[in-house]
Amino acid sequence: MTDPLRLGIAGLGTVGVGVVKIVQQHADLLTARSGRPVTISAVSARSREKDRGVDISGYDWEDDPVALAKREDVDLLVELMGGEDGPAKAATEAAIAAGKDVVTANKAMLAHHGQAMAEAAEDAGRVIRFEAAVAGGIPVVKALTEGLAGNRITRVMGVMNGTCNYILTRMQSAGLSYDEVFEEANQLGFLEADPNLDVGGIDAGHKLALLSAIAYGTQVDFGGVALEGIGQVTIEDINQAAELGFRIKLLGVARLSGRGLEQRMTPCLVPANSPIGQLEGGTNMVVLEGDSVDQIVLRGPGAGEGPTASAVMADVLDIARGIRVSTFGQPARSLVAANRAAVATAAPYYLRLALRDKPGALAKVAAVLSDCGISIDRMRQRSHGGEDAPVLIVTHKTAAPSLQEALEALPRTDVVTGHPVALRIEDV
Numbered sequence: 572m573t574d575p576l577r578l579g580i581a582g583l584g585t586v587g588v589g590v591v592k593i594v595q596q597h598a599d600l601l602t603a604r605s606g607r608p609v610t611i612s613a614v615s616a617r618s619r620e621k622d623r624g625v626d627i628s629g630y631d632w633e634d635d636p637v638a639l640a641k642r643e644d645v646d647l648l649v650e651l652m653g654g655e656d657g658p659a660k661a662a663t664e665a666a667i668a669a670g671k672d673v674v675t676a677n678k679a680m681l682a683h684h685g686q687a688m689a690e691a692a693e694d695a696g697r698v699i700r701f702e703a704a705v706a707g708g709i710p711v712v713k714a715l716t717e718g719l720a721g722n723r724i725t726r727v728m729g730v731m732n733g734t735c736n737y738i739l740t741r742m743q744s745a746g747l748s749y750d751e752v753f754e755e756a757n758q759l760g761f762l763e764a765d766p767n768l769d770v771g772g773i774d775a776g777h778k779l780a781l782l783s784a785i786a787y788g789t790q791v792d793f794g795g796v797a798l799e800g801i802g803q804v805t806i807e808d809i810n811q812a813a814e815l816g817f818r819i820k821l822l823g824v825a826r827l828s829g830r831g832l833e834q835r836m837t838p839c840l841v842p843a844n845s846p847i848g849q850l851e852g853g854t855n856m857v858v859l860e861g862d863s864v865d866q867i868v869l870r871g872p873g874a875g876e877g878p879t880a881s882a883v884m885a886d887v888l889d890i891a892r893g894i895r896v897s898t899f900g901q902p903a904r905s906l907v908a909a910n911r912a913a914v915a916t917a918a919p920y921y922l923r924l925a926l927r928d929k930p931g932a933l934a935k936v937a938a939v940l941s942d943c944g945i946s947i948d949r950m951r952q953r954s955h956g957g958e959d960a961p962v963l964i965v966t967h968k969t970a971a972p973s974l975q976e977a978l979e980a981l982p983r984t985d986v987v988t989g990h991p992v993a994l995r996i997e998d999v
């Protein structure tokens with residue numbers, strides 16, 4: 572029997588406890604699969620006394636995660652504290668400097684410091700793996716890095732924040748407002764400590780930026796993700812979109828073309844009968860497209876104790892087996908700086924306008940759209956009781972600058988009241 576792989580676990584929240592449980596409950600299976608025992612030497616968390624429902628008395632305790640990372644009896648730091656900087660970053664850097672490998676679920680840290688950390692790890696002959704950072708239990712990092720390694724990746728797309736998908740699907744099924752469902756999600760404990768990480772699209776944007784780096788061989792460029800959260804999505808738009816045969820999703824899309832790297836995490840309309848359109852509740856879905864494989868769709872739980880710990884253990888087992896893949900699938904110094912696309916690829920758009928009900932109003936709207944080079948695919952005016960008529964327009968493919976021009980021009984007419992709503996329709 573070869574030497575055990577000895578873990579130091581920093582962070583004993585939901586995921587950390589899940590990892591301890593797998594190590595304890597599946598010891599035989601882990602040894603059989605990797606050819607060596609996987610053991611825990613020491614753990615670290617904020618409170619030593621807290622009852623976590625799992626026996627940690629057999630492990631040494633460290634108050635300081637940096638001290639944990641440097642211990643001689645730790646081969647691999649499992650970083651599950653979270654947070655972009657602070658203790659997570661300090662412990663990860665300390666582990667690499669001390670010659671340990673690192674497995675982390677920390678998307679924020681890698682989205683901001685991934686390039687420097689990957690370079691430091693490689694210089695030290697160590698690896699940093701992060702399956703659990705993206706889409707919880709879905710093995711999407713492995714799928715992109717290994718399973719699709721022979722493809723030129725043409726598009727990465729997905730719903731990668733379960734909380735947002737829960738909110739949007741629950742608004743539709745229960746006919747509730749955003750604020751009502753947000754509060755419900757809060758009561759259910761779905762939201763991150765800083766809810767804006769979820770509903771502001773930041774958490775999902777971090778995940779997309781990490782997948783882009785692997786897919787396109789670019790340095791992680793979270794700053795290049797066009798981010799828009801779901802706070803402005805109304806039940807009215809959800810219902811109108813449904814009547815037109817669409818669903819509204821917080822959708823991430825990354826693609827590299829001659830125009831550069833385009834990364835978006837924004838509310839979009841997708842066909843209701845598409846796999847993404849049918850995704851309900853807190854589940855995640857990632858769609859990967861490559862020149863040889865065509866398209867694969869991965870669906871599964873994006874958060875929670877078991878699923879996220881499952882992803883952590885996949886990385887731990889790779890390291891136990893001696894599989895040492897570069898953090899972003901190729902040597903860190905060969906990753907090139909992302910060349911950001913100046914504008915998004917043209918797409919059809921959903922527009923909702925409130926229109927004064929008077930002769931010629933629709934003609935004025937049509938004239939503005941025509942002046943901006945926007946062609947109408949479908950248009951619908953609802954019967955209405957009040958002064959303003961709700962008008963829905965689906966455009967043909969429209970360049971983003973043309974849309975912007977129209978959105979600025981429409982409120983300047985004397986027939987459009989308020990601000991028009993515009994949502995991109997993504998071809999999924």
Ligand code: HSE
Pocket residue numbers: 731732733734735761762763769774873874
């Ligand atoms: N808060 C995330 C979600 C899980 O709701 O999907 C952690 O990234």
